[in-house]
Amino acid sequence: MDNDFPELPEVSDDENFEESFEHMNESDYRSLVYLYFPDDETARQLAATLAMHHHEVVCFDAADELQSAIVVRAPQALVMDIDSPAGQIARKKMGNRVISNFPIIYISAIDDFMQRLAAVREGAEGYFLKPLDADALSARIDEKIARNEVMAYRVLVVDDDEMLASYYEAILSSAGMHVKAINDPVEVLDALKKFKPELVLTDLNMPVCNGLEMAQIIRQNNRYLDIPIVFLSSDTQKEMLAIETGADDFLSKPIDPEKLISTIASRAERYRNLRKQR
Structure with missing residues (x-):
């Protein structure tokens, strides 16, 4: 079975694990990002922008489908709109997920301390406000993925x-x-x-x-x-x-x-x- 990651080159005994990543070609793979947005049009627009930044994007609008997809193939990052009732349901499901190594980034129109505190306690590694800056979001996704790759x-x-x-x-x-x-x-x-x-x-x-x-x-x-x-x-x-x-x-x-x-x-x-x- 193929992994989501490219096969690493063979390294000599003198090379350490981190140095082996230097030989990887950045074009060898596109990082997988899941989007959970009840609004299909917003999801499509964001997906198009992220694709331009070399991300493979899959969109979801049902929490059960998202949860099943993660078990089959976990993403390198998940971006969730949490403002709708459906978003709150997905938010709770993600809090109980088995596979938890990938970063989750929340999208919301609400900007207050308690909402952000709740996001931190739930393990969210980013909190972006609407209207969304897609370029800044892509940069944050890349940052989080790079950190997880090392780990x-x-x-x-x-x-x-x-x-x-x-x-x-x-x-x-x-x-x-x-x-x-x-x-x-x-x-x-x-x-x-x-x-x-x-x-x-x-x-x-x-x-x-x-x-x-x-x-x-x-x-x-x-x-x-x-x-x-x-x-x-x-x-x-x-x-x-x-x-x-x-x-x-x-x-x-x-x-x-x-x-x-x-x-x-x-x-x-x-x-x-x-x-x-x-």
């Missing part, structure tokens, strides 16, 4: 079941992570070297080389002694064995998407912080 975790998924690997890849990609999926554990060392993940998510039961054996192979290399390894399995009796082998976490199948995202994010963030302290 995107790199996750290597290993599962011999191609459908499951693609499923995990889709969930984590929709949460803004850079994901590479492989179906043969024999390829893991090459993938570690070239992709430079910040976490390995692997199935426990695989032919040729199971997850426990693969984890031991990874830990043989001093470079990967502390990279987080998270196991997936329906066999909970092997949880302690996995931990003893070097796993950092164990998730039982069937996997809850919210639990998967939160576990991967927390483990990867801890690993990134440890690396910064060295």
Whole structure:
């Protein structure tokens, strides 16, 4: 399954993660922006302007459709008109969303302290007044997307079941992570070297080389002694064995998407912080 992000170039051991982004061509992708506006004409006009600023824009006027679209493919940013009753409904739904890594920007004609305070408490990362300055909005979207790109975790998924690997890849990609999926554990060392993940998510039961054996192979290399390894399995009796082998976490199948995202994010963030302290 293709990610929303372009494939990163291979980098040498001397190059760090941030430097690899310098090799990316800005024309390789258009950032995905969702617009939620009850007024179709306003949405069309704004969409046309944002498209000129190299954004891929999808418009919504129904909160349920927006919520479903986010699960399938999360945007890099969401812009919402919150003044109408429909806007208030969507606002509440977004407050309870599972995938929450993308910035939300509110659009409103109301300019008072309490309204802005409510927006801050709801996690909105921008508050633009009507009539809307589309150029300023585009600049804010670019700023927020650039910040999130730096924070995107790199996750290597290993599962011999191609459908499951693609499923995990889709969930984590929709949460803004850079994901590479492989179906043969024999390829893991090459993938570690070239992709430079910040976490390995692997199935426990695989032919040729199971997850426990693969984890031991990874830990043989001093470079990967502390990279987080998270196991997936329906066999909970092997949880302690996995931990003893070097796993950092164990998730039982069937996997809850919210639990998967939160576990991967927390483990990867801890690993990134440890690396910064060295």
